[in-house]
Amino acid sequence: MTAINEWIDGQVKANDVVLFMKGTPAFPQCGFSGQVVQILDYLGVTYSGVNVLESDDLRQGVKDFSNWPTIPQLYVKGEFVGGADIIREMFQAGELQTHMAEKGVAKATA
């Protein structure tokens, strides 16, 4: 396992919900990343946003890690759930909420 792989693996195991995205939750720099941020904020779950634009190694590394060619990528409890299309589809069908609840993801205490 390469260093970047180990780092990504550590992130998705240390945090219940991790969003690899372009930009940050406060300032998304891509519409698709922004959509997923809005969904997660709406659901009110605590998540860690990782900005892949900070490092080319990370940007490529996360694509290799998940065998998924695009950003954003959402991980819940160490498991890849999907990119923007899948997250939106699951959210609209109410499945994302169920998935989070089944995995025991904590709501943010704002």
Added chain:
Amino acid sequence: MPMNASAIEKLIKDALPDASVTIRDLAGDGDHYAAEVVSESFRGKSRVEQHQMVYEALKGNMGGALHALALQTNAPD
């Protein structure tokens, strides 16, 4: 370089011959597409697996030549 819709459709059908593929050019710029792919080979697979099959068919163009392809995949009803 952007890809045209028929090139995208051909790559998907080469890999999934039974697939019904509907492609819309979202922005009219040849760079932002939405594709609906229906194939028997998706049955019993998770959404992630279904999309990975389509990405595999696109042979590395996704995220490269193809900037944006909104995907919806289903097995036939």
